[in-house]
Amino acid sequence: MKEIVIISGKGGTGKTSITASFAVLGGNNAVVADCDVDAADMHLLMQPDFDFSEDFYSGELATIDANNCIRCNKCAKVCRFGAISIRSMQYVIDPLSCEGCGYCARVCPTEAITNKNRLAGKWYISNIKTGSIMVHARLGIGADNSGKLVAKVKNEARDIAFEERKDIILVDGSPGVGCPVVSSLSGANFVVLVTEPSVSGLHDLKRVYELVKKFKIKAGCIINKSDVNPKKRDEIVGFLAEENIVHLADLPYDENFTSAMTQGQTIVEYDQNSIKTLLTSSWERIKQLVINQNHNR
Amino acid sequence: MTNSPARIAIASGKGGTGKTTLATNLAAYIAEQEEVVLVDLDVEEPNSGLFFKGDLIHEESNFKMIPQWDEPKCTFCGLCQKVCNFHAVLQLGPTILVFPELCHSCYACSELCPTDALPMISKRTGKLSDFRINNLHFVESRLDVGEEQAVPTISKTKQYSNENYAHLRIEIYDCPPGTSCPVIEATKNADFVILITEPTPFGLHDLTLAIETMRTLKKPMGVVVNRYGIGNDAVIDYCQKENITILAKIPNSRRIAELYSSGKLIYQEIPEVKELLSNILDYCLKASKGDIE
Numbered sequence: 001m002k003e004i005v006i007i008s009g010k011g012g013t014g015k016t017s018i019t020a021s022f023a024v025l026g027g028n029n030a031v032v033a034d035c036d037v038d039a040a041d042m043h044l045l046m047q048p049d050f051d052f053s054e055d056f057y058s059g060e061l062a063t064i065d066a067n068n069c070i071r072c073n074k075c076a077k078v079c080r081f082g083a084i085s086i087r088s089m090q091y092v093i094d095p096l097s098c099e100g101c102g103y104c105a106r107v108c109p110t111e112a113i114t115n116k117n118r119l120a121g122k123w124y125i126s127n128i129k130t131g132s133i134m135v136h137a138r139l140g141i142g143a144d145n146s147g148k149l150v151a152k153v154k155n156e157a158r159d160i161a162f163e164e165r166k167d168i169i170l171v172d173g174s175p176g177v178g179c180p181v182v183s184s185l186s187g188a189n190f191v192v193l194v195t196e197p198s199v200s201g202l203h204d205l206k207r208v209y210e211l212v213k214k215f216k217i218k219a220g221c222i223i224n225k226s227d228v229n230p231k232k233r234d235e236i237v238g239f240l241a242e243e244n245i246v247h248l249a250d251l252p253y254d255e256n257f258t259s260a261m262t263q264g265q266t267i268v269e270y271d272q273n274s275i276k277t278l279l280t281s282s283w284e285r286i287k288q289l290v291i292n293q294n295h296n297r
Numbered sequence: 298m299t300n301s302p303a304r305i306a307i308a309s310g311k312g313g314t315g316k317t318t319l320a321t322n323l324a325a326y327i328a329e330q331e332e333v334v335l336v337d338l339d340v341e342e343p344n345s346g347l348f349f350k351g352d353l354i355h356e357e358s359n360f361k362m363i364p365q366w367d368e369p370k371c372t373f374c375g376l377c378q379k380v381c382n383f384h385a386v387l388q389l390g391p392t393i394l395v396f397p398e399l400c401h402s403c404y405a406c407s408e409l410c411p412t413d414a415l416p417m418i419s420k421r422t423g424k425l426s427d428f429r430i431n432n433l434h435f436v437e438s439r440l441d442v443g444e445e446q447a448v449p450t451i452s453k454t455k456q457y458s459n460e461n462y463a464h465l466r467i468e469i470y471d472c473p474p475g476t477s478c479p480v481i482e483a484t485k486n487a488d489f490v491i492l493i494t495e496p497t498p499f500g501l502h503d504l505t506l507a508i509e510t511m512r513t514l515k516k517p518m519g520v521v522v523n524r525y526g527i528g529n530d531a532v533i534d535y536c537q538k539e540n541i542t543i544l545a546k547i548p549n550s551r552r553i554a555e556l557y558s559s560g561k562l563i564y565q566e567i568p569e570v571k572e573l574l575s576n577i578l579d580y581c582l583k584a585s586k587g588d589i590e
Contacts, residue, residue, distance in 0.1 A: 009342055011474045012313010016499065029350050029422040038475035060382060080403050096481055102382045113395065115382075141510045142481040147445065175312040175474055176341035179445035192542070198558035200344040207342060210442040228551070230560035232344030253551070258527045261498050 001163050002290045003154075004265040005035075005188040005217075007173035007181060008067055008195060009204030014224040015194045017257055018279065019172040021268040025283045028131035030168040033157035035150045035184040037121065037137045042172050045266050048052060048126030056137065058122050058148045060100035060115040064092050070113035075104035095141050095147060121149050125156065133160050145181035154184065168287075175204075177211050185212065190290045191219040193245065197232035205236065218246045218293060220286060226250035246289060248282040251275060302334075302468040303585040306487035307512075310503030312474035315493045315523035315547070318557055320471035321348040322564045327467055334462040337437035338483040339473040340423065340450045346437050347560050351430035359438055361418035361449050362402045366393040370414035377415055386415070399446055400518065423450055425457060434462055447479040453526075455486065458580035467582070472522035476503075476510040484511070488519040488585030491544065491577070498526035501535060504586045515583050519544040521577065544580055545573040 007020070008015040011227045020042055023032045034042040062083075064075070069091055076084040076091065082102060083097035091102075105113040123137035123222030135157040139146050154171065172186040185191070191212050195205040205221070207210050212219055223241050226233045233250065252274070268276045307320045316339070319515050324335035325348075337345040364377070364386065371393060378388045385399035388405050397420055407415045421441040423501040440447060451473075458468060472483040484490055492507050494500040504520070511518045520536050525546035547553070547570065556563050564571040583589050 010313060010344070011311065038477050039506065041311070041499040041502055044498050044502060078404070078408065096485070099401050099403065100382060101401055101405055103378070103403050103405035103409075106380060106405065106409065139477055141476055141506075141513050142478060144478045146475075146477045172300070176339075176438065176447075177442055178341045178447050178479070181341075182443075182445055196558070198554075199347040200342075202346060202557075203344060206343045206441055213441055225554070228554050232558055255527055258497050262529050263497070283298035 001167060001169065002189045003169045003171060003187060004126060004190045004192060004286060005171040005173050005184055005289065006192045006194060007184070007208060008075045008175060008193065009177065009208030010195070010201050011175035011200060013194045013196045014257060015093060016041050016172055017229065017267055018194055018222060019170055021279050022283050023130055024266050024268050026168055028164055030130070030132055030170050031157050031161040032128065032132065033066055033153050033169055033171045033182065034134065034136040035153050035171050036174040037146050037149045037153065037180065038174055039262055040136055040138060042134065043136055045261065045264060046128040046130070047264070048124065048128050048134055048136065050124050050126050052125040055119055056121045056152060057117040057122040059118045060102060061095055062098050062100065062102070062104050062113050062115050064091050065112045065114070066090050068108050068110045072109060074107045074109065076269040078103050078107050099144065111178040123152060123156070125150065125160070125239055132166065133164070135160065147183035148180055150180045150183040164219060164294070166234055169215060177208055180185045181208070181211065185198040185215050188215070188217050189293065191217050191244065192248070192286065193219055195236060196225045196228040197223060197236055199232070202232060202236055202239065203257040206239065209245070218289065220248040220289065221245050222248050222251060222282060224251045225253040227252045247280045248285055251278055274291055298344055301463055302465045303425050303489070303582055303587065304438060304468045304470065304487045305581045306472050306473055306484045306490045307493060308480055308484055308490055308507060309474055309493050310470040310476060311494065311500055312508030314495050314522070316469040317344045317471055318563065319491065319493055319521060320469055321345050322562055322570065323574055323578065324433055324469050325562050326564055327570065327578065328431060332434065333434045333467050333469065334434040334436060334453060334463050334467045335471065336458045337471045338451050338454060339471055340438045340440045340447050340454065341473060343437045343439050345471045346428070349428065349430050349433065349435055351428035351433070355427040357425050358421045359423045359450050359453055361422050361443055361446070362417045363397045363400045363420050364395055364407045364415035364416055365418045366395060367414045367416060370412045372412055374411065374502060382403045402449065425454060428590060442575060447473065448482045449560050451479060451482045476506045480510065481514065484516060485514060487516060489581045490516045491521055491581065492518055493521045493523055494532055495521055495524045495528065496530065496532045501532045504532060505535070508539065517578060519584070522546045524549040542580070543576045547573060556569060
């Protein structure tokens with residue numbers, strides 16, 4: 001069982017469209033994990049049936065029982081997150097600011113504060129159009145702990161892949177370099193970096209690759225919209241060579257990506273020509289690299 | 298309140314829809330007339346600075362506070378481990394272990410320790426820089442790679458800008474993508490939120506989440522549709538149905554993509570965009586004063 005994670009650093013480079021294409025190419029042998037739980041979009045292309053769903057609780061949230069509150073102000077004094085305020089003579093907790101540390105409840109002399117488990121989102125197991133299974137999620141508005149929901153989605157996908165004897169787990173990661181990305185990288189066998197030839201694309205690629213290096217995971221890169229700025233494209237290729245990252249493909253700027261999306265299709269279903277050929281050979285190359293890695297170990 | 302700047306936050310839900318493009322162009326456009334500050338709060342992947350070459354005015358490290366074990370004072374009572382909801386403090390035999398990446402800096406272990414054996418110390422998490430390009434002040438923070446928590450850095454960066462640029466009329470925030478805690482932190486003090494999206498199914502889906510988030514925060518908002526002309530009309534229809542003002546439609550154009558890719562400002566080359574910026578700014582300023590319902 002091999003785990004392939006697709007990330008980008010910068011958002012909007014085509015990460016999800018490319019992951020969805022690989023899911024189609026991988027067919028029923030690839031379990032999909034949409035770990036971009038903040039702005040999960042894979043389901044729009046995969047026709048999921050939401051076969052199973054469950055609430056996801058993570059962390060805690062303080063609440064004040066006004067009847068027991070003697071307004072001593074101790075809770076507000078210890079809260080480092082500015083989550084406790086006085087509204088019409090009553091102490092109240094702002095759920096968006098509360099981090100659930102529980103300090104307030106510990107110093108409350110009348111036990112007026114209790115901590116409850118916080119509903120952080122929902123996660124799903126779906127049958128999808130590739131004949132395989134997708135694990136996906138939706139993070140609650142403003143929820144903390146997206147890293148934990150990512151871990152949940154990944155672990156469920158691993159269990160399913162193991163039980164169903166699937167060889168591949170495809171993970172759609174989130175933008176950035178913070179906690180959800182760290183969480184989606186842990187335990188991965190191969191990373192596909194999707195970038196674009198722009199100052200931001202290269203800048204973010206370098207940062208996110210710094211993170212990948214910390215995990216010592218082998219990586220390949222797809223340069224999307226490669227013809228928008230040939231000079232930047234060459235700069236990226238130089239960076240890839242320097243860092244020993246496999247240059248998987250250059251994809252030309254193509255509005256068929258969007259046209260496919262508006263029809264709920266991946267680009268490899270919609271376009272029968274150049275992009276499909278490029279992505280298919282990238283996918284074969286990735287599989288080869290992942291398998292070879294096995295021999296080397 | 299009357300003297301504090303109008304804070305305009307630019308956010309999106311989906312990444313790569315044009316937050317940084319809009320933030321940098323809007324700030325530079327305003328700077329043609331008056332002093333303005335642009336604050337890059339996308340601390341995981343800050344990009345706004347790629348569009349400006351200015352003089353570095355000030356630089357400082359960002360820190361977070363974490364407890365540090367003071368062994369001789371410790372009585373191994375176990376309270377620190379018990380009070381930490383994040384499992385960041387662990388008592389292992391005759392040792393107290395602190396996991397800085399799990400710590401939320403709540404101070405509970407430190408302040409509740411009966412023998413003061415866990416004083417709080419600062420740990421570097423990244424760097425804040427303040428640049429000046431004529432009328433434009435540009436403040437950014439970047440998280441050190443490997444640091445996971447963006448929220449304290451975002452909060453600190455806003456605070457820096459508030460302390461130094463409260464006398465200006467307009468403050469612009471370039472926010473991180475998504476709808477989770479970093480976005481909340483970046484937008485919660487804003488007077489007006491611009492949500493920028495593209496007219497595609499992904500754009501629409503993430504826009505609905507972003508709108509829901511801003512409604513939870515009770516923020517006045519407007520939508521800018523970028524790359525208008527690709528995809529379909531579903532985003533426009535949705536905004537009309539939800540009664541959300543569309544501030545501008547920036548046309549889909551390869552020329553814009555090329556300018557952006559080279560780190561150039563767009564409005565200076567494309568007059569049409571300049572006019573759109575002027576409309577967006579007018580609306581934002583009126584709305585943040587409460588003149589538009």
